Amino acid sequence: MGCDAANPREKATMRKPLRCHLSLHSWRKVSTEDGSGQFRRCRRCGKEQEPADPPHWSAGGGG
Numbered sequence: 001m002g003c004d005a006a007n008p009r010e011k012a013t014m015r016k017p018l019r020c021h022l023s024l025h026s027w028r029k030v031s032t033e034d035g036s037g038q039f040r041r042c043r044r045c046g047k048e049q050e051p052a053d054p055p056h057w058s059a060g061g062g063g
């Protein structure tokens, strides 16, 4: 038996911004090195999104 100084509820905190956590990524259009294609990348967390995204991408939780 001993005193627990450390917090047992300490969990690994995700380094993802709050907005990104809410799927509110700040998409920024960037082109590939070759320039043949383009895709979106979040300038906050760096998440890349495929160019062919569904029209109803607002709903649903991905992760």
Ligand SMILES: [Zn+2]
Pocket (backbone or CB within 6 Å): 019, 020, 024, 025, 026, 042, 043, 044, 045, 046, 047
């Ligand atoms: Zn993001």
